[in-house]
Amino acid sequence: MSAGPEKIIRDDIRALSAYHVQPAQGMVKLDAMENPYRLPEPLRREIGEVVANAEINRYPDPTAPALMRRLREVMGIGPEYGVLLGNGSDEIIHIIVQCVARPGAVVLAPRPAFFMFSQYAQFAGLPYVGVLLNPDFTLDAGAFLRAIAERRPAVVFIDYPNNPSGTLFSDQGIARIIAAAPGLVVIDEAYNPFARKTFMMRLAEFPNLVVMRTLSKLGLAGIRLGYAVGRPEWIREFNKVRPPYNVNVLTLLVAERVLAHYDVLDAQARSINAERERLDGELRKLPGVTVFPSDANFILVRVPDARRVFEGMRRRGVLIKNLHTGVPLLDHCVRLTIGTPEENRRCLAAFAEALAEG
Ligand SMILES: *Cc1c(COP(=O)(O)O)cnc(C)c1O
Numbered sequence: 529m530s531a532g533p534e535k536i537i538r539d540d541i542r543a544l545s546a547y548h549v550q551p552a553q554g555m556v557k558l559d560a561m562e563n564p565y566r567l568p569e570p571l572r573r574e575i576g577e578v579v580a581n582a583e584i585n586r587y588p589d590p591t592a593p594a595l596m597r598r599l600r601e602v603m604g605i606g607p608e609y610g611v612l613l614g615n616g617s618d619e620i621i622h623i624i625v626q627c628v629a630r631p632g633a634v635v636l637a638p639r640p641a642f643f644m645f646s647q648y649a650q651f652a653g654l655p656y657v658g659v660l661l662n663p664d665f666t667l668d669a670g671a672f673l674r675a676i677a678e679r680r681p682a683v684v685f686i687d688y689p690n691n692p693s694g695t696l697f698s699d700q701g702i703a704r705i706i707a708a709a710p711g712l713v714v715i716d717e718a719y720n721p722f723a724r725k726t727f728m729m730r731l732a733e734f735p736n737l738v739v740m741r742t743l744s745k746l747g748l749a750g751i752r753l754g755y756a757v758g759r760p761e762w763i764r765e766f767n768k769v770r771p772p773y774n775v776n777v778l779t780l781l782v783a784e785r786v787l788a789h790y791d792v793l794d795a796q797a798r799s800i801n802a803e804r805e806r807l808d809g810e811l812r813k814l815p816g817v818t819v820f821p822s823d824a825n826f827i828l829v830r831v832p833d834a835r836r837v838f839e840g841m842r843r844r845g846v847l848i849k850n851l852h853t854g855v856p857l858l859d860h861c862v863r864l865t866i867g868t869p870e871e872n873r874r875c876l877a878a879f880a881e882a883l884a885e886g
Pocket of ligand 1: 561615616617618619642677687690691715716718741742743749752753
């Protein structure tokens with residue numbers, strides 16, 4: 529008789545629930561930091577053409593020369609640095625954590641931070657240290673430096689801006705952390721298109737720095753492409769753990785074509801930023817809410833009753849993220865992704881009505 533999952537699967541895995549994606553059929557979908565805009569028709573036709581001609585009978589070329597050239601040109605990545613491609617930046621986090629996962633290695637990040645940092649640490653069996661942010665979600669650099677001195681982390685992840693708060697931590701604080709860290713520091717710039725600040729320029733200064741980005745928040749969440757930039761010594765090692773064909777042929781081709789028209793995505797990011805500022809101002813006029821300043825494409829808001837606001841908005845056809853799940857500092861917080869002007873009008877109306885209920 530063979531043993532079932534309760535004997536074979538690790539206890540900590542069996543105790544988890546799978547990543548939950550909320551059903552969004554027919555809803556105004558403002559829960560996942562997606563770009564609400566489609567691509568312009570001529571660019572969509574161009575994509576149609578490259579997809580029609582793709583050699584999908586062949587495995588992708590893992591060195592992806594055309595995309596690499598385009599990415600380096602558009603993102604200003606110097607030839608002295610290596611680039612790692614991932615099936616989303618989620619996969620890059622996974623790869624990096626696996627690379628450092630020897631007994632005793634510690635993963636450290638702010639708390640709250642992007643959920644997958646702790647998930648991948650747990651999958652790899654590594655201790656995870658979350659350093660509490662200040663109540664306004666700014667970085668407590670002193671606490672961070674103390675935690676680094678005590679725990680000597682193999683890798684530090686910092687999301688810049690932070691998800692779920694939208695906070696852009698002070699670059700002096702981060703620089704001190706990178707200088708003090710005994711291991712690798714990964715700056716996760718998933719929201720760089722909105723924040724427009726980067727540590728990419730400081731790779732020369734810090735040998736232990738890797739900058740990670742994704743095309744997801746920029747408008748290409750569906751094709752799954754993330755990348756990490758750093759000294760070739762780091763990237764070479766990460767590449768050994770990367771599954772050889774992790775980024776598929778269609779993603780490589782479509783990303784290259786869309787990045788050739790980066791101005792389109794950049795203009796969309798600018799209008800999302802303008803909408804964020806408008807929504808921020810409107811939300812601040814409502815009674816009983818605390819709006820946290822954001823440099824990303826979403827806004828974190830504390831309300832008197834997160835469950836009521838979340839459910840009230842859902843009944844009105846607007847899907848957001850309820851973050852009142854026991855994570856410290858996020859009591860009664862909800863996160864609103866910025867949509868189109870029309871979606872934001874509906875979001876604001878539903879939010880105000882749900883807030884006034886009960
Ligand atoms: C969304 C997000 C990611 C993951 O992006 P993918 O490339 O879609 O996997 C990584 N880091 C942060 C902080 C994010 O918010």
